[in-house]
Amino acid sequence: MSTNTLDPTRLEAFAGRMGGLINDGFLAVALSVCHQTGLFDTMAELAPSTSEEIAEAAGLQERYVREVLGALTTGGIVDYDPAARTYALPAEHAAFVTRAAGVNNFAAVTQLITLCAGVEQDVVRCFREGGGVPYSSYPNFQRVLAESTKDTVDATLIDGVLPLVDGLRERLEQGIAVADVGCGSGYAINVLGRAFPNSSFVGYDLSEEATAAGRELAAEWGLTNVRFEVCDVSELAQPEAFDLITTFDAVHDQVDPARVLGNISAALRPGGAYVCIDIAASSNLEENLEHPLGPGLYTISTMHCMTVSLAHGGAGLGTCWGEQIARSMLGEAGFTNIVTHHVEGDIFNVYYICTKK
16 A cells, blocks of 8 residues: 555554553553562652662662663653652552552553463464463463452452342351352452351362462461362262352353353252353444453453463353353353343453342
8 A cells, every 4th residue: 555545644643552552561561560579569658769768668679670660750650850869659650559459459450461471472373373372371370360359359249249149148147058160269259258157168160279279268267168179160060059159250261161151050059149250341342342441351362261261172252252142151051030230349340140940
């Protein structure tokens, strides 16, 4: 195409967007490092300080601190006083990049970007040869996932999610059987176990590392009503064993999600409920064009959620399998009543409350 057919305004705007994208991409890596080293948490407690003072307070190497502060300053994350050579993290920014920010800590989420970058060449190979990248290629996944979901669980599970099911809290207080399928590190099921000592809880996950972490936390909290089992949930065979089953963002990356949902349906007792928490999106790309997290969701799907399923010849639903496909699959699994909710404090997920006759 001849350059004289190009719209110069559009050309300039897109070039600017590309430059900003590259800068922000590198800046996201810097945020991940600063989160992991605790640099933001330290700076939030300091008055404007030099790089030496910040490094000493954080217990970090000054030369590295000074260099990353350059990225944070030019990226608009911290303020810099050139006369005093001091740096400050504004309170308005600390509200989104420190551990004290809880569910609003976006710096913690940037770890997912660096995690995905670690398998880039494997995914490139899959583009050419097919197949996928297995879970074993993501050694830090369980840690990052556990950290990114902990604050959401703390903020929403007991007071935001349980009320979505009529009478559920009362039943949990009296004592029912509960399973979390694809439980990961088990934080959510341990939180429930601690809150409702009369009920019994089990977490199922394929990862020995994750279930071990769940057991460790249960022991730390002194819980005797929570247990964990290493289990391929596509093989779960527990007919009418539970009154409540939960999944936390665990369905869309399964090898055989239809079978998993069928097993969940079969494992519910009459009158039981399935709470399926999964990514809030449409199954139709055109309906995600204005999704505030759209590029991130489709990219993390390419780099993790879809490919770990395809690695085992799976369905490869992907992160944005969406409400339309989810409703269809839940119906095929035997659920006759499916109601969706959004919970304040969780911008990522939609909550499917499912029952069957």
